Amino acid sequence: MAVPVEEAIAALSTFSLEDDQPEVQGPAVWISTERGATQSPIEYSDVSAYRLSLSEDTKALNQLNSLIQEGKEMASVLYTYRSCVKALPQLPDSMKQSQADLYLETYQVLDLEMSRLREIQRWQASAASKLAADMQRFSRPERRINGPTITHLWSMLKLLDVLVQLDHLKNAKASIPNDFSWYKRTFTQVSVQWQDIDSMREELDDLQIFLSTRWAILLNLHVEMFRVNNVEDILQVLIVFAVESLELDFALLFPERHILLRVLPVLVVLATSSEKDSESLYKRVKIIRLINIFKNDPFSTQTRLLTLPAPHELPPRERHYLIINHIGAIRSEHDDFVVRFASSMNQLLLLKSSDSVDVEWCKEVKGNMYDMVVEGFQLLSRWTTRIWEQCAWKFSRPCKVVVPSESYEASSSFSDYEKVVRYNYSAEERKALVELVSYIKSIGSMMQRCDTLVADALWETIHSEVQDFVQNTLATMLRTTFRKKKDLSRILSDMRTLSADWMANTSKPESDLQPLQHGGEESRGSFFHPRPVAPTSAQVHCLQFLIYEVVSGGNLRKPGGLFGNSGSEIPVNDLKQLETFFYKLSFFLHVLDYTVTVVTLTDLGFLWFREFYLESSRVIQRISH
Numbered sequence: 001m002a003v004p005v006e007e008a009i010a011a012l013s014t015f016s017l018e019d020d021q022p023e024v025q026g027p028a029v030w031i032s033t034e035r036g037a038t039q040s041p042i043e044y045s046d047v048s049a050y051r052l053s054l055s056e057d058t059k060a061l062n063q064l065n066s067l068i069q070e071g072k073e074m075a076s077v078l079y080t081y082r083s084c085v086k087a088l089p090q091l092p093d094s095m096k097q098s099q100a101d102l103y104l105e106t107y108q109v110l111d112l113e114m115s116r117l118r119e120i121q122r123w124q125a126s127a128a129s130k131l132a133a134d135m136q137r138f139s140r141p142e143r144r145i146n147g148p149t150i151t152h153l154w155s156m157l158k159l160l161d162v163l164v165q166l167d168h169l170k171n172a173k174a175s176i177p178n179d180f181s182w183y184k185r186t187f188t189q190v191s192v193q194w195q196d197i198d199s200m201r202e203e204l205d206d207l208q209i210f211l212s213t214r215w216a217i218l219l220n221l222h223v224e225m226f227r228v229n230n231v232e233d234i235l236q237v238l239i240v241f242a243v244e245s246l247e248l249d250f251a252l253l254f255p256e257r258h259i260l261l262r263v264l265p266v267l268v269v270l271a272t273s274s275e276k277d278s279e280s281l282y283k284r285v286k287i288i289r290l291i292n293i294f295k296n297d298p299f300s301t302q303t304r305l306l307t308l309p310a311p312h313e314l315p316p317r318e319r320h321y322l323i324i325n326h327i328g329a330i331r332s333e334h335d336d337f338v339v340r341f342a343s344s345m346n347q348l349l350l351l352k353s354s355d356s357v358d359v360e361w362c363k364e365v366k367g368n369m370y371d372m373v374v375e376g377f378q379l380l381s382r383w384t385t386r387i388w389e390q391c392a393w394k395f396s397r398p399c400k401v402v403v404p405s406e407s408y409e410a411s412s413s414f415s416d417y418e419k420v421v422r423y424n425y426s427a428e429e430r431k432a433l434v435e436l437v438s439y440i441k442s443i444g445s446m447m448q449r450c451d452t453l454v455a456d457a458l459w460e461t462i463h464s465e466v467q468d469f470v471q472n473t474l475a476t477m478l479r480t481t482f483r484k485k486k487d488l489s490r491i492l493s494d495m496r497t498l499s500a501d502w503m504a505n506t507s508k509p510e511s512d513l514q515p516l517q518h519g520g521e522e523s524r525g526s527f528f529h530p531r532p533v534a535p536t537s538a539q540v541h542c543l544q545f546l547i548y549e550v551v552s553g554g555n556l557r558k559p560g561g562l563f564g565n566s567g568s569e570i571p572v573n574d575l576k577q578l579e580t581f582f583y584k585l586s587f588f589l590h591v592l593d594y595t596v597t598v599v600t601l602t603d604l605g606f607l608w609f610r611e612f613y614l615e616s617s618r619v620i621q622r623i624s625h
């Protein structure tokens with residue numbers, strides 16, 4: 001019996017679609033003039049339009065970013081490098097007459113791999129030289145150029161991190177020296193009849209020294225840095241920036257925090273090469289602050305050159321790293337966040353469906369949605385960090401006694417890799433890990449699905465925050481604190497010029513703009529209508545630079561931290577407002593790059609990375625497992 005169309009359509013409304021069901025509409029892509037809010041698609045060439053004399057800084061910044069990208073490709077080559085010698089055939093005695101042909105073919109195979117290692121050797125030498133020259137350029141006492149900007153400091157730290165990772169990978173790859181010894185042996189055999197091989201032998205000797213010397217990359221960096229003078233100032237600035245960022249939890253994404261933890265010990269070693277430099281550093285950064293950071297993250301004390309507690313002197317951290325000890329609190333955070341995020345979304349949907357709403361209520365709803373997004377990013381970052389750190393803890397501490405899960409495994413031999421992964425987790429730990437992975441994926445999916453709904457709210461809130469600061473906060477500072485300080489007043493005026501959206505005021509009656517334009521009642525601020533117009537990466541880049549210039553006066557030798565200068569003439573309240581907005585600016589970029597940030601924070605692909613431990617334990621990977 002046929003069902004009437006009207007009844008069939010009405011019946012569809014009774015069906016409920018559960019979460020994680022297939023959706024007709026896939027994730028939307030934001031339409032933006034930039035490829036990603038956290039990086040400039042035009043290499044900061046628009047910075048020159050703001051006339052801040054940052055051309056030297058911009059040029060050096062783009063050079064460092066290119067080196068970082070190349071370095072990541074080099075790290076991929078090293079990470080995936082596996083021994084070629086093990087795959088080479090061995091000739092039986094009956095075919096010894098073909099030994100010369102085998103040597104030639106072996107040389108040709110290995111020469112391709114060695115050419116990649118030579119490229120890494122040349123790149124690291126070039127990168128170390130350029131990084132040292134870049135630091136020296138901004139450390140001269142008589143320097144005549146502006147910078148380095150905060151974006152530039154981050155690029156220095158990221159390039160140093162790439163060099164540190166390359167050095168660790170080179171040291172860990174036992175197959176590389178083995179392959180090189182075979183390569184040198186075959187070169188000796190096949191080059192007998194070649195001519196003019198002196199340059200090739202010299203290049204081969206240089207490569208051998210590079211591959212056989214532990215920490216060759218960092219040692220070369222140390223030589224390059226102190227080949228030029230006056231890099232101590234910039235090293236101290238980088239250390240202060242890293243310490244304050246870790247203490248204030250300034251890094252929104254966990255990869256940024258891990259960069260700071262990896263490079264901080266190296267920076268301290270470089271900055272304390274002499275007793276005089278050590279005294280200068282520890283006057284600026286108390287050693288107890290460094291000790292506290294390394295105690296909280298013991299894996300960062302791998303550098304034995306530091307006068308810090310040895311790993312066996314540090315308190316046991318197993319309880320801190322194991323997820324099972326935190327899953328109860330994580331479960332509560334997840335449940336609470338899901339309810340509050342859904343409530344904020346309902347308020348936002350109600351706002352969108354209303355024809356006329358109160359301006360203050362609209363601002364409150366959208367501001368609350370922004371706060372929930374930032375909190376969601378912080379939760380995802382913290383939870384993903386938990387999995388990262390537990391994996392690192394387990395990989396560094398294989399189980400001593402294997403308890404087979406099946407009876408037929410009792411007589412089997414177990415590889416080192418199985419001892420750190422397969423048999424290193426109890427049933428409760430596996431359950432907690434799976435539960436946390438499900439929380440990360442569910443929160444990430446929930447935030448991803450509503451990206452187009454929250455877009456306008458996020459953009460308007462960021463626009464409102466920026467305009468309130470430059471049109472109201474800075475206006476008050478110009479009338480009071482900085483009224484008689486021409487140099488600082490000029491910098492604050494530059495901040496207003498490059499980021500103030502005066503068009504947002506045009507829809508307001510002229511009478512409401514009187515306080516700003518004619519210096520009326522100081523208690524009244526400039527009124528503006530928020531618009532979904534976000535600042536560009538270049539504007540954020542310049543604003544952070546100008547705030548730092550106001551606080552430091554462009555003096556790298558300024559005592560104290562970025563905002564902790566007790567001798568500053570800026571009142572504490574104004575300094576606090578500048579600091580708060582300074583750190584908000586970096587959060588803005590990640591919020592604007594919403595989809596990329598969600599994908600980064602929910603990426604758990606590192607759980608499948610096995611190459612490193614398989615290489616260090618000399619185990620051939622079995623595809624069947």
